[in-house]
Amino acid sequence: MSDSLITIRFFASLREQLGRPAMELASEHLPDSATVAELIAVIVERIGPQADALNGADVQCAVNQQIVSHAESIRAGDEVAFFPPVTGG
Amino acid sequence: MLSVRVAEQDFSADVENSALLECTEGVGALANFIGVVRQSGQANPLKEMWLEHYPGMTEHTLQNLLERAAGRWPVLAARVHHRVGALQPGEQIVYVGVAAAHRQAAFDACSFIMDFLKTEAPFWKKEIFADGLEQWVAARDNDRKALGKWAK
Numbered sequence: 001m002s003d004s005l006i007t008i009r010f011f012a013s014l015r016e017q018l019g020r021p022a023m024e025l026a027s028e029h030l031p032d033s034a035t036v037a038e039l040i041a042v043i044v045e046r047i048g049p050q051a052d053a054l055n056g057a058d059v060q061c062a063v064n065q066q067i068v069s070h071a072e073s074i075r076a077g078d079e080v081a082f083f084p085p086v087t088g089g
Numbered sequence: 090m091l092s093v094r095v096a097e098q099d100f101s102a103d104v105e106n107s108a109l110l111e112c113t114e115g116v117g118a119l120a121n122f123i124g125v126v127r128q129s130g131q132a133n134p135l136k137e138m139w140l141e142h143y144p145g146m147t148e149h150t151l152q153n154l155l156e157r158a159a160g161r162w163p164v165l166a167a168r169v170h171h172r173v174g175a176l177q178p179g180e181q182i183v184y185v186g187v188a189a190a191h192r193q194a195a196f197d198a199c200s201f202i203m204d205f206l207k208t209e210a211p212f213w214k215k216e217i218f219a220d221g222l223e224q225w226v227a228a229r230d231n232d233r234k235a236l237g238k239w240a241k
Contacts, residue, residue: 012141012213013225058228062211065146081143085228088140088171088212089124089183089203 004028004076008043011083017053027076036061036070039080054082090166091155095147097174100184105168109188113165120195122185122203128178133218140173140182143211147171150210158187158202162194169202171212201239207232 009022023043030042044051053059061068062081074080090112094100102123110116126138155167166188176182185202189195214226 009143011143011211012215062143062146065143065149081146083143083211084213084225086208086211087214087226087228088142088210089207 006030006039006074006076007079008039009079009081011081013084014053014059014082017050018047019050020047023047027074030074033073033075036063036068036072036074036080039074040070056084058085059083060085091152091159092166092168093148093151093155094168094170095142095144095151095173096170097172099172099181100170102184102186105170105184105186109166109168109186113188115190116165116188117190118188118192118195120187120189120192120199122183122199123181124183124203126176126178126180126182133220133222135178135216136219137217138176138178138180138182139215139217140176141213141215142171142173146211151206154202154205154209157205158198161201162189162198164189164194164198167198167202169206171206171210173212204232204235204239208236 004027006025006027007022008025010018010020015021031038040054043054060083061070063072063078102121106119109119129135151169158164158167164187168186170184172182185199187195187199215223216226217223
């Protein structure tokens with residue numbers, strides 16, 4: 001059951017702009033082999049225009065904790081994260 | 090021996106350095122970097138720095154960085170301790186320690202680890218000022234450019 005879910009996490013300024021640290025999406029709400037870009041469109045539909053922040057030119061995406069491009073495909077069970085450029089150290 | 094720790098708790102560079110020396114033979118050089126929360130803004134001083142991270146990915150990224158450094162220089166041992174949560178001006182943020190037989194490898198590996206930590210490890214800083222203003226720190230172009238010197 002939980003395998004059909006995609007977990008989506010937001011960090012730092014994106015967490016604040018979207019008003020939540022995470023959300024879950026059943027994979028049937030996504031087209032087959034949807035890309036990160038298509039996932040963003042579904043998130044915007046779900047939670048509204050504040051999610052347009054995910055389309056920012058410097059937003060980074062990680063799938064299963066590996067940085068990927070917006071052309072990467074998402075699968076059921078994946079953990080997808082969106083965040084601004086990192087500023088540690 | 091490569092060790093990564095991400096925690097709210099503070100670190101002691103002496104304790105970390107002792108751990109580096111204990112776990113290896115042949116150490117002739119030990120290089121450290123310690124990052125500190127900078128006090129800035131006379132008119133509106135910094136009250137607090139908030140450090141957020143991506144648990145799991147942060148540790149994997151740091152471990153991978155230490156492995157890359159150890160693959161490139163003859164590193165005998167390396168450790169990173171990065172703090173998260175609320176930090177006051179003047180507090181320590183990050184410790185990097187590298188032990189090697191000779192100084193150049195220790196210096197270079199330490200510098201390499203910090204340069205890539207700044208641009209790859211998923212940490213984010215937020216500054217909270219005395220007047221209540223809160224602001225996420227912007228990534229710096231100079232941190233990206235610093236990677237150029239490690240291109241082979």
